[in-house]
Amino acid sequence: MRLPLITHVIKHVITHASLKVSPRDACTKSHWPTTSGFFFMIKGMTPTHLLRATALLATIVCAPVHTAWAQTTAEPLPSACLAQLSAKALAAGVSSDTFEQAMQGVVARPELMDNLNYQPEFKLPIWDYLASLVDGERVLDGMSMLAQYKDELAAIQQTYGVDPATVVAVWGVESNYGQNTGGRDIVESLATLSCMGRRQSFFSGEFVAALRILQAGDFERELFKGSWAGAFGQTQFMPSTFLRLAVDGDADGKRNLITNPVDALASTANFLKRAGWRDGETWGFEVKLGATVPTVQGRKSARDVSYWAAQGITRADGSALAQGPVAGNTDAALLLPAGDKGPAFLLLRNFKAIYSYNASESYGLAIAHLSDRLRGGDVFATPWPTDDAGLSRAEKRDIQTLLLARGHEIGAVDGALGSKSQAAIKLEQQRLGHEPSGRAGQKLLQALQAQR
Numbered sequence: 001m002r003l004p005l006i007t008h009v010i011k012h013v014i015t016h017a018s019l020k021v022s023p024r025d026a027c028t029k030s031h032w033p034t035t036s037g038f039f040f041m042i043k044g045m046t047p048t049h050l051l052r053a054t055a056l057l058a059t060i061v062c063a064p065v066h067t068a069w070a071q072t073t074a075e076p077l078p079s080a081c082l083a084q085l086s087a088k089a090l091a092a093g094v095s096s097d098t099f100e101q102a103m104q105g106v107v108a109r110p111e112l113m114d115n116l117n118y119q120p121e122f123k124l125p126i127w128d129y130l131a132s133l134v135d136g137e138r139v140l141d142g143m144s145m146l147a148q149y150k151d152e153l154a155a156i157q158q159t160y161g162v163d164p165a166t167v168v169a170v171w172g173v174e175s176n177y178g179q180n181t182g183g184r185d186i187v188e189s190l191a192t193l194s195c196m197g198r199r200q201s202f203f204s205g206e207f208v209a210a211l212r213i214l215q216a217g218d219f220e221r222e223l224f225k226g227s228w229a230g231a232f233g234q235t236q237f238m239p240s241t242f243l244r245l246a247v248d249g250d251a252d253g254k255r256n257l258i259t260n261p262v263d264a265l266a267s268t269a270n271f272l273k274r275a276g277w278r279d280g281e282t283w284g285f286e287v288k289l290g291a292t293v294p295t296v297q298g299r300k301s302a303r304d305v306s307y308w309a310a311q312g313i314t315r316a317d318g319s320a321l322a323q324g325p326v327a328g329n330t331d332a333a334l335l336l337p338a339g340d341k342g343p344a345f346l347l348l349r350n351f352k353a354i355y356s357y358n359a360s361e362s363y364g365l366a367i368a369h370l371s372d373r374l375r376g377g378d379v380f381a382t383p384w385p386t387d388d389a390g391l392s393r394a395e396k397r398d399i400q401t402l403l404l405a406r407g408h409e410i411g412a413v414d415g416a417l418g419s420k421s422q423a424a425i426k427l428e429q430q431r432l433g434h435e436p437s438g439r440a441g442q443k444l445l446q447a448l449q450a451q452r
């Protein structure tokens with residue numbers, strides 16, 4: 001992109017210069033996807049989805065718990081494995097020149113096994129997840145992106161039938177509008193994971209896909225960086241997804257999802273379209289339950305909208321469910337992500353398209369809610385069932401500043417509560433007589449602010 005990208009890059013530099021830390025340094029080098037508890041996302045996920053989800057969350061939330069993986073390790077790739085990878089790549093049409101060039105200087109990174117084998121230690125509440133993923137900053141940044149790429153997004157909607165707010169919301173959640181795309185060398189990560197660990201067959205397929213991408217020349221070899229598991233670019237596509245679904249949004253002959261936002265936005269729209277997105281419809285909407293809680297619940301249990309209306313369910317403002325494109329016979333599923341005391345949602349067909357981007361209800365809800373906020377929508381009408389709500393990234397930075405002021409050596413203020421911050425949080429919780437969970441919410445923030 002011409003001027004808009006330059007503006008974007010300048011904004012990035014300014015934003016993070018003021019924090020004395022770049023998001024890549026803070027989140028994507030050593031603190032990779034061994035994020036703390038995202039256990040709630042994992043049930044029912046495929047390996048690809050899980051890997052994408054953990055990588056994604058490290059990029060966005062970046063809340064690591066343990067420290068062993070902070071070191072980088074390097075050793076030669078096993079020669080037998082290297083020979084197999086070479087044969088597999090050549091059989092898939094990768095030239096020996098491409099293979100040699102792509103593999104120059106590539107070593108195995110055994111520390112990735114920590115990421116691969118990581119088991120979350122505790123369950124992160126959905127309100128924590130959404131509080132930082134859909135915070136005021138991300139809404140404002142998204143609105144500015146909607147304005148900046150207005151013409152391009154209109155053209156994308158014309159071609160793919162996906163509205164600007166949805167496309168921009170995916171962009172915001174996947175890579176914070178291109179700011180957090182990951183710092184791992186993709187070829188190196190995928191070569192390592194093809195030769196070590198539990199999913200070598202899956203990763204060797206992605207490795208070959210990665211080399212086919214390099215051979216096509218959509219971007220320079222040195223730009224090919226992303227998550228430890230191979231997702232890369234502003235859309236965080238896996239290489240095989242790139243080969244299937246990436247498009248050239250600005251018609252310059254290249255599909256550069258790494259540094260070209262228009263290619264990334266168009267590719268996201270193409271993904272959603274191919275996943276069944278219906279133009280002119282929404283993902284769903286927040287609702288209010290009636291006097292009784294329906295026994296039919298869950299994303300997979302769709303019923304007619306008239307069925308839900310007969311259960312006493314209304315829209316959050318009390319109006320009828322069937323309105324506009326939503327008719328009495330429209331399929332909808334009832335989602336109660338935090339039980340019947342929390343916000344309730346009816347999910348329509350388009351939620352499935354978002355869900356196919358990353359098989360997690362919380363992830364889908366983050367994108368759905370961010371898209372609504374970008375259209376001027378409000379926070380949920382029903383609050384989360386907690387007396388200790390989650391923190392935005394700005395509030396996490398406040399907590400970190402307060403921890404530093406109290407003498408805790410937590411490193412840079414980056415809005416990501418990593419292992420050092422969590423250890424300091426536990427100490428402060430003990431001092432304050434709170435439960436020493438290491439999880440920071442509004443209660444701890446207010447207690448620390450009161451003692452400033």
Ligand SMILES: [Ca+2]
Nearest residue numbers: 248250252254
């Ligand atoms: Ca392009």
